[in-house]
Amino acid sequence: MLDVSGVSWAVPAARILDRVTCTAPAGSLVGLLGPNGSGKTTLLRVVAGLLRPTSGQVTIDGDAVARLRRLAVARRIALLAQHAETDLDLTVLDVVLLGRIPHQRSRWSDSDTERARAVEVLAHVDLTGFEHRKWQTLSGGERQRVQLARALAQEPELLLLDEPTNHLDIGHQLQLLHLVRRAGITTLAALHDLNLAAMFCDTVVVLDAGRVVAAGAPEQVLTPALLADVFGVEAEVGTHDGRTVIHYRPPAA
Amino acid sequence: MVRATGRAVVLVVLTVGLLASVGVAVTVGPADLSIGTVWLVVADHLGLARSDVPPLREHIVWDLRLPRVLGAAAVGAGLAAAGAVMQTVIRNPLADPYLLGVSSGASLGAVLVIVAGVGSGVVAVGGGAFVGALTAFAAVVAVAGRRAALAPTRVVLMGVAVAQLCAALTSFVIIWVGDPHATQSITFWLSGSLARAGWAELAWAAPVLVAVLGLVGWHARALDAFAFGEEAAATLGVDVIRVRWLLLVATALLTAVLVAMSGAIGFVGLIMPHAARLLTGPDHRRLLPVVALAGAIFLIWVDTAARTLFEPRELPVGVLTALLGVPAFVILLRRREVRG
Ligand SMILES: Nc1ncnc2c1ncn2[C@@H]1O[C@H](COP(=O)(O)OP(=O)(O)O)[C@@H](O)[C@H]1O
Numbered sequence: 001m002l003d004v005s006g007v008s009w010a011v012p013a014a015r016i017l018d019r020v021t022c023t024a025p026a027g028s029l030v031g032l033l034g035p036n037g038s039g040k041t042t043l044l045r046v047v048a049g050l051l052r053p054t055s056g057q058v059t060i061d062g063d064a065v066a067r068l069r070r071l072a073v074a075r076r077i078a079l080l081a082q083h084a085e086t087d088l089d090l091t092v093l094d095v096v097l098l099g100r101i102p103h104q105r106s107r108w109s110d111s112d113t114e115r116a117r118a119v120e121v122l123a124h125v126d127l128t129g130f131e132h133r134k135w136q137t138l139s140g141g142e143r144q145r146v147q148l149a150r151a152l153a154q155e156p157e158l159l160l161l162d163e164p165t166n167h168l169d170i171g172h173q174l175q176l177l178h179l180v181r182r183a184g185i186t187t188l189a190a191l192h193d194l195n196l197a198a199m200f201c202d203t204v205v206v207l208d209a210g211r212v213v214a215a216g217a218p219e220q221v222l223t224p225a226l227l228a229d230v231f232g233v234e235a236e237v238g239t240h241d242g243r244t245v246i247h248y249r250p251p252a253a
Numbered sequence: 254m255v256r257a258t259g260r261a262v263v264l265v266v267l268t269v270g271l272l273a274s275v276g277v278a279v280t281v282g283p284a285d286l287s288i289g290t291v292w293l294v295v296a297d298h299l300g301l302a303r304s305d306v307p308p309l310r311e312h313i314v315w316d317l318r319l320p321r322v323l324g325a326a327a328v329g330a331g332l333a334a335a336g337a338v339m340q341t342v343i344r345n346p347l348a349d350p351y352l353l354g355v356s357s358g359a360s361l362g363a364v365l366v367i368v369a370g371v372g373s374g375v376v377a378v379g380g381g382a383f384v385g386a387l388t389a390f391a392a393v394v395a396v397a398g399r400r401a402a403l404a405p406t407r408v409v410l411m412g413v414a415v416a417q418l419c420a421a422l423t424s425f426v427i428i429w430v431g432d433p434h435a436t437q438s439i440t441f442w443l444s445g446s447l448a449r450a451g452w453a454e455l456a457w458a459a460p461v462l463v464a465v466l467g468l469v470g471w472h473a474r475a476l477d478a479f480a481f482g483e484e485a486a487a488t489l490g491v492d493v494i495r496v497r498w499l500l501l502v503a504t505a506l507l508t509a510v511l512v513a514m515s516g517a518i519g520f521v522g523l524i525m526p527h528a529a530r531l532l533t534g535p536d537h538r539r540l541l542p543v544v545a546l547a548g549a550i551f552l553i554w555v556d557t558a559a560r561t562l563f564e565p566r567e568l569p570v571g572v573l574t575a576l577l578g579v580p581a582f583v584i585l586l587r588r589r590e591v592r593g
Pocket residue numbers: 011016034035036037038039040041042043
């Protein structure tokens with residue numbers, strides 16, 4: 001259970017997050033929506049303990065993240081960052097085993113249990129047999145799934161995803177969110193695609209200029225008025241097979 | 254388990270290779286010595302056996318060649334390991350131990366000691382180099398480390414600036430003084446040489462080397478966590494700022510001690526980590542022991558070549574490492590381009 005209450009984060013020139021409050025009940029998938037620059041990444045970084053809120057607080061199962069040690073945070077919260085790049089010649093197994101670092105007892109070697117765990121999470125993201133493939137040779141979708149496996153190997157209570165479906169084709173977008181759902185871990189995910197958010201999220205939180213402008217079930221939040229207001233688009237919102245569906249209209253000439 | 258065995262085999266081979274290199278390299282040189290003689294002298298000094306080796310030969314083995322070969326091993330191991338750590342912590346594959354201005358600071362310190370007439374003795378010059386190296390590093394950190402984070406880009410830029418400044422000051426002092434004797438000894442020193450490595454220098458360098466290698470090895474997994482950047486490392490539980498400070502200061506200290514002994518021997522710290530990674534992959538638990546052993550063996554042989562190839566003239570070993578290092582560097586860059 002994640003609880004963000006009254007969190008602000010400011011740089012001298014501007015207040016990037018303004019008294020953000022939201023929650024993610026245990027086991028739920030919460031979508032974090034908002035236009036570019038609205039503060040999604042910043043909020044995820046605050047929740048991950050990478051930034052210290054100027055005011056307000058983030059708690060995970062009642063413990064204030066800002067008061068936990070780095071290692072304790074790493075054992076409980078995993079972040080899938082927007083960009084994951086490396087120059088190194090890592091194998092898929094190397095990458096997934098990075099997720100074991102916060103739990104590792106031995107400094108010198110990976111135990112058999114840890115390797116087994118890595119193989120298990122690779123199976124979860126449908127990458128069985130990829131252990132010895134080189135990271136540099138993977139496609140974007142495979143890399144994203146490997147990073148998800150790394151995050152799952154961390155055995156977190158809370159999963160933070162920053163635009164996890166970026167650069168993926170539609171099939172892989174659906175697959176990735178499906179895998180996240182299947183993992184059953186409390187998740188806060190910054191998403192761009194509102195239809196995907198409506199399809200997979202239990203609740204959504206909409207940020208605009210660092211403030212929460214709406215929060216709740218997707219079908220209640222994603223109204224034409226809100227879409228016009230926050231994203232500046234004209235759209236119709238309907239339901240199809242019991243799912244919320246958004247149809248965008250081209251901008252008026 | 255195949256992998257664990259493979260790892261042990263590599264380490265055993267390299268360790269045996271290092272011991273053999275030391276033993277054989279000591280025999281190479283103008284005075285003909287056999288491995289047996291070397292062994293007898295060493296055993297005698299360690300109190301394991303009595304030797305009847307003539308004093309002159311004993312002197313050559315114990316006072317001249319052995320400390321020099323061990324010095325080469327220490328400098329090679331230290332620079333190679335320091336380079337591997339720097340490349341990870343600064344997140345730049347082209348980083349080397351001299352990136353923080355340490356070598357140019359050392360040169361300036363040594364030059365100042367020589368021209369000030371404090372003495373041209375090994376201890377005085379080495380001491381000047383050590384102080385110069387640490388001063389340069391402190392200057393880099395003082396400016397780049399504002400807000401305590403030691404952001405890699407700032408560290409690199411400041412390192413370059415301080416190195417340029419020290420080099421300019423060194424040239425200025427050399428030209429200002431115009432003493433050909435001083436100029437000669439400085440030139441030799443600037444290109445790097447193990448000719449002055451003796452037991453006294455080793456007594457300083459060895460404990461620092463052991464301590465820093467131990468510290469770095471202790472943080473091997475934390476270094477692995479930097480693979481996808483420092484934020485990723487932080488989310489894996491690494492205290493990025495603490496680890497970066499600790500390892501940068503430790504490698505700078507080690508580099509300063511080594512540079513004080515041998516001058517600035519280039520390319521070892523840049524190339525050896527890449528060569529070792531070809532063998533071990535990027536995992537620091539495997540990389541660090543291998544890179545240190547390989548660096549030691551490499552520099553032993555390059556130094557042996559430097560002192561014997563053009564007998565009786567001696568080539569500064571730094572000239573030879575550069576001659577080997579530049580082509581290796583070009584190959585490295587091409588590999589990177591091919592990979593994209
Ligand atoms: N360290 C920083 N200093 C100044 N401005 C920042 C900093 N970090 C983020 N911002 C600004 O905060 C706003 C929100 O950024 P971000 O959280 O990345 O938005 P999003 O992820 O929703 O696109 C942007 O306008 C960005 O320029």
